[in-house]
Amino acid sequence: MAMRALVGCKRVIDYAVKVRVKPDKTGVVIDGVKHSMNPFDEIAVEEAVRMKEKKLVSEIVAVSCGPAQCQETLRTAMAMGADKAIHVEIPAKEFELVQPIHIAKILAKLATDVKADVVILGKQAIDDDCNQTAQMTAAFLDWPQAVFAAKIEKDGDSLAVTREIDGGTETIKVNVPAVISADLRLNEPRYATLPNIMKAKKKPMEKKTAKDLGVDLTPRIQVISVEDPPVREAGQKVDDVDQLITKLKGLGRI
Amino acid sequence: MVVYLKRKLIIIPEKCRTTVAFSTHGVRLSQAQAKTEAPKPDRMNKTPPESKSYAVNMFRGNVVPEQCFPYPDVLSPDQHETLEMLVSPTEKFFAEVNDPAKNDALEKVPDDIMENLKEMGAFGLQVPTELNGVGLNNTQYARLVEVVGANDLGIGITLGAHQSIGFKGILISGNPEQKKKYLPDVATGTKIAAFCLTEPGSGSDAASIKSRAVLSSDGTHYILNGSKIWISNGGIAEIMTVFAQTPVKDPKTGVTKDKVTAFIVERAFGGVSHSKPERKMGIKASNTAEVYYEDVKIPVENVLGEVGEGFKVAMNILNNGRFGMGAALSGTMRSAILKASDFAANRLQFGRKIETFGAIQEKIARMAIKHYVTESIAYMVAGNMDRGFTDYQVEAAISKIYASEAAWWVVDEAIQVMGGMGFMKDAGLERVLRDLRIFRIFEGTNDILRLFIALTGIQYVGAHLRQLQAAFKNPAGNIGVIFGEASKRAFKSVGLGGGKSKALEPHVHSSLSTQAEYASEAVELIGQAVEAILMKHGKNIIEEQFVLNRLAEAVIDTYAMAVVLSRASRSIERKLDSVDHEILMTKVFCNEAIGRVRSNINGMKASSSIENYKIMSQISQTICKTGGVAHVNPLGI
Ligand SMILES: Cc1cc2nc3c(=O)[nH]c(=O)nc-3n(C[C@H](O)[C@H](O)[C@H](O)COP(=O)(O)OP(=O)(O)OC[C@H]3O[C@@H](n4cnc5c(N)ncnc54)[C@H](O)[C@@H]3O)c2cc1C
Numbered sequence: 001m002a003m004r005a006l007v008g009c010k011r012v013i014d015y016a017v018k019v020r021v022k023p024d025k026t027g028v029v030i031d032g033v034k035h036s037m038n039p040f041d042e043i044a045v046e047e048a049v050r051m052k053e054k055k056l057v058s059e060i061v062a063v064s065c066g067p068a069q070c071q072e073t074l075r076t077a078m079a080m081g082a083d084k085a086i087h088v089e090i091p092a093k094e095f096e097l098v099q100p101i102h103i104a105k106i107l108a109k110l111a112t113d114v115k116a117d118v119v120i121l122g123k124q125a126i127d128d129d130c131n132q133t134a135q136m137t138a139a140f141l142d143w144p145q146a147v148f149a150a151k152i153e154k155d156g157d158s159l160a161v162t163r164e165i166d167g168g169t170e171t172i173k174v175n176v177p178a179v180i181s182a183d184l185r186l187n188e189p190r191y192a193t194l195p196n197i198m199k200a201k202k203k204p205m206e207k208k209t210a211k212d213l214g215v216d217l218t219p220r221i222q223v224i225s226v227e228d229p230p231v232r233e234a235g236q237k238v239d240d241v242d243q244l245i246t247k248l249k250g251l252g253r254i
Numbered sequence: 255m256v257v258y259l260k261r262k263l264i265i266i267p268e269k270c271r272t273t274v275a276f277s278t279h280g281v282r283l284s285q286a287q288a289k290t291e292a293p294k295p296d297r298m299n300k301t302p303p304e305s306k307s308y309a310v311n312m313f314r315g316n317v318v319p320e321q322c323f324p325y326p327d328v329l330s331p332d333q334h335e336t337l338e339m340l341v342s343p344t345e346k347f348f349a350e351v352n353d354p355a356k357n358d359a360l361e362k363v364p365d366d367i368m369e370n371l372k373e374m375g376a377f378g379l380q381v382p383t384e385l386n387g388v389g390l391n392n393t394q395y396a397r398l399v400e401v402v403g404a405n406d407l408g409i410g411i412t413l414g415a416h417q418s419i420g421f422k423g424i425l426i427s428g429n430p431e432q433k434k435k436y437l438p439d440v441a442t443g444t445k446i447a448a449f450c451l452t453e454p455g456s457g458s459d460a461a462s463i464k465s466r467a468v469l470s471s472d473g474t475h476y477i478l479n480g481s482k483i484w485i486s487n488g489g490i491a492e493i494m495t496v497f498a499q500t501p502v503k504d505p506k507t508g509v510t511k512d513k514v515t516a517f518i519v520e521r522a523f524g525g526v527s528h529s530k531p532e533r534k535m536g537i538k539a540s541n542t543a544e545v546y547y548e549d550v551k552i553p554v555e556n557v558l559g560e561v562g563e564g565f566k567v568a569m570n571i572l573n574n575g576r577f578g579m580g581a582a583l584s585g586t587m588r589s590a591i592l593k594a595s596d597f598a599a600n601r602l603q604f605g606r607k608i609e610t611f612g613a614i615q616e617k618i619a620r621m622a623i624k625h626y627v628t629e630s631i632a633y634m635v636a637g638n639m640d641r642g643f644t645d646y647q648v649e650a651a652i653s654k655i656y657a658s659e660a661a662w663w664v665v666d667e668a669i670q671v672m673g674g675m676g677f678m679k680d681a682g683l684e685r686v687l688r689d690l691r692i693f694r695i696f697e698g699t700n701d702i703l704r705l706f707i708a709l710t711g712i713q714y715v716g717a718h719l720r721q722l723q724a725a726f727k728n729p730a731g732n733i734g735v736i737f738g739e740a741s742k743r744a745f746k747s748v749g750l751g752g753g754k755s756k757a758l759e760p761h762v763h764s765s766l767s768t769q770a771e772y773a774s775e776a777v778e779l780i781g782q783a784v785e786a787i788l789m790k791h792g793k794n795i796i797e798e799q800f801v802l803n804r805l806a807e808a809v810i811d812t813y814a815m816a817v818v819l820s821r822a823s824r825s826i827e828r829k830l831d832s833v834d835h836e837i838l839m840t841k842v843f844c845n846e847a848i849g850r851v852r853s854n855i856n857g858m859k860a861s862s863s864i865e866n867y868k869i870m871s872q873i874s875q876t877i878c879k880t881g882g883v884a885h886v887n888p889l890g891i
Binding site: 032192196199 | 332335336338339340342343344346347373374375376378379383386387388389398831
């Protein structure tokens with residue numbers, strides 16, 4: 001079994017950054033804000049690399065859709081072990097309204113083009129938390145899906161995927177080609193080491209546009225307003241239970 | 255005017271010229287060396303060494319902007335992007351994997367952390383990629399070292415002793431075979447390197463080392479004997495750059511004399527042993543040990559550089575690495591300031607956040623200014639090195655001195671801002687204070703480096719004055735030289751060169767014009783003061799350390815002014831978000847620095863100061879003779 005893996009790498013605002021809403025409420029501030037690879041995608045890349053180390057995978061192609069800076073994210077993926085990368089350039093402005101359905105179409109087309117046997121994606125991106133792309137990609141390809149993977153093993157010519165489900169895990173067998181999405185506990189991604197980052201600079205990176213792939217990016221949604229979560233109101237101290245009950249009654253909560 | 259010139263022209267006769275030989279650890283102040291040199295009559299007419307170094311030219315009272323303005327910008331977009339990619343995993347490693355407090359307590363970098371660092375490529379940052387390194391230039395290296403300095407100076411020294419000095423000699427002075435043989439293994443950290451110069455009897459006076467290597471009778475190898483102390487990585491290194499005396503025959507005189515040669519010594523050669531690790535005040539995680547060499551057979555191919563040129567090799571290595579300390583300590587200061595300001599913004603006393611008190615505000619502002627200066631100098635020096643300039647020695651020494659003293663002050667004050675909390679181990683500052691103390695001592699004590707700065711500049715001026723002297727012997731043929739110098743002096747004597755100094759006006763943004771005038775004035779003051787002390791002391795200036803120290807202080811402040819003016823001007827041009835803040839810091843720094851420069855320059859000549867130096871010399875002598883404090887307790891008990 002030596003499969004070709006296609007791995008998604010979304011560039012998102014770094015998890016440690018405090019996100020700020022733009023004054024005009026059309027979105028969040030992204031200029032000059034630290035970005036990095038979506039943590040779930042890092043897990044996906046790591047898993048592909050481990051599968052390559054186990055000889056389950058022969059080649060890893062990393063994909064990122066978005067503005068020019070996505071190339072940095074792809075370099076990181078290649079520093080972690082991806083063999084080559086495809087950057088589907090979508091200008092920043094346009095990218096704001098791109099939805100999982102667009103990305104799924106792009107990925108499905110690329111999976112076909114590069115003859116991928118397995119598509120591994122993060123289960124969701126930490127910016128929009130959609131959790132839709134893997135499922136939609138599988139649908140467009142008409143491939144089996146194994147989402148929320150916590151463990152991936154070889155099982156004959158198929159894969160045994162242990163999935164995180166409510167209250168436990170479930171192990172399913174999927175035939176390849178398949179689409180898998182990575183959950184948090186699938187693995188702990190490695191650090192991109194400095195020598196590998198330098199080597200990644202020499203790995204091939206292809207540039208494409210959505211148009212090249214025949215994917216129409218016309219927005220299907222309209223952003224009306226982006227709001228900060230409501231600020232927590234100051235609490236009040238009460239002396240005893242009776243006072244608490246009185247207050248809650250006064251507020252009409254009980 | 256001729257009379258005026260003549261008075262100056264007797265300043266430094268060639269034959270008793272002071273020879274300033276610079277060692278790592280020091281400056282070799284040897285007049286003996288000058289005496290034994292065969293006199294070279296043609297030297298008088300040779301054009302003196304030209305340098306475009308900003309700091310060195312200050313000694314002549316000249317502003318030579320090329321190496322200071324505009325602020326260097328050496329990274330290509332590609333190098334910039336690469337660096338951005340390298341910084342995050344490095345930061346992540348230190349934030350998530352390494353524990354500096356644990357390393358300090360263990361007095362060791364734990365094996366798993368060592369392995370991690372090796373995998374990360376941290377041991378070969380500047381080795382070319384084709385030899386297993388990361389291939390960074392100095393500016394990129396500085397940025398990564400800043401991350402190390404912000405997190406763990408013990409690891410910083412382990413890595414620094416390895417690559418900044420340990421195998422740096424192979425990188426910059428090694429021949430292709432040596433590079434191919436040694437760099438791949440040291441770059442990956444498979445083999446650790448060390449720099450072995452200091453001996454029990456030779457610290458600052460590094461040229462006086464006793465270790466000795468003698469060529470075998472068959473001429474195939476040297477036999478090394480001797481011992482080194484306080485060698486960082488001494489207990490773990492496999493590859494060592496070792497300095498030892500070797501007998502060298504002077505081709506002209508036929509006389510054989512001992513001269514220092516640098517060698518690449520492998521522990522595997524046999525005969526190399528080491529002591530237990532030293533117990534230290536700080537950087538405990540880094541290994542420091544004595545290293546002994548007993549009949550170590552070193553193949554002749556392992557001579558690094560030329561036989562007898564080891565001192566130069568050592569000095570090149572150390573000069574080349576000093577900017578790294580400035581960068582590392584910039585990181586240290588940045589994290590200390592973060593802690594202190596965070597505390598100040600939250601701590602309530604007397605019903606107020608302590609950040610609202612003027613006493614705290616002054617501390618925090620000064621911390622930030624010192625950081626700004628340190629960082630600006632470090633990247634200026636790194637940038638100049640990357641631009642291919644080679645005369646950055648004085649600036650590199652300034653960077654090391656300024657950084658190590660600023661960092662000490664900043665961390666000390668950060669502790670003060672945090673009160674009792676700052677004194678607690680958990681605050682993470684007491685370790686940092688202990689760790690960074692060494693930076694004022696090793697790789698040339700700051701005291702020695704101050705002398706190095708002052709004497710290097712003076713030597714440069716001396717060479718130019720000698721040329722002038724020579725020109726006067728044949729005035730007709732050298733009218734250009736004389737006229738150039740004479741008109742400069744004439745201007746000064748009629749006051750045209752004085753008053754408001756405009757030399758920096760074209761290079762500094764107009765919103766900082768007053769500060770630019772101060773920075774130009776300071777250069778003029780230095781130029782005049784250097785002439786005056788040369789006139790007064792001649793070759794004996796070398797013995798006037800009280801005066802030389804004040805000169806060095808003035809030079810450090812004056813250079814720092816120029817550097818921050820350069821950086822702030824660039825920030826203004828680029829409309830950086832922090833530009834207003836930078837302007838304010840630059841203003842306060844320059845406004846105060848000019849005061850210090852004037853005072854130090856005055857301290858070089860005012861009779862009351864000179865008198866004080868004599869007295870202090872006397873006081874010190876009394877104490878050293880008495881054996882401790884010479885005055886009795888007020889109770890007489
Ligand atoms: C933790 C640690 C790690 C080290 N790592 C290394 C290493 O890896 N490799 C290596 O080779 N060395 C190393 N050293 C040695 C270090 O470089 C020396 O300690 C340093 O150069 C100073 O030498 P010294 O200690 O002998 O002091 P000394 O030279 O004895 O100086 C003592 C004092 O006298 C002053 N002084 C000396 N001469 C003069 C003068 N002419 N005029 C005015 N003042 C003077 C000095 O400034 C200093 O204040 C290390 C030292 C330490 C403590």
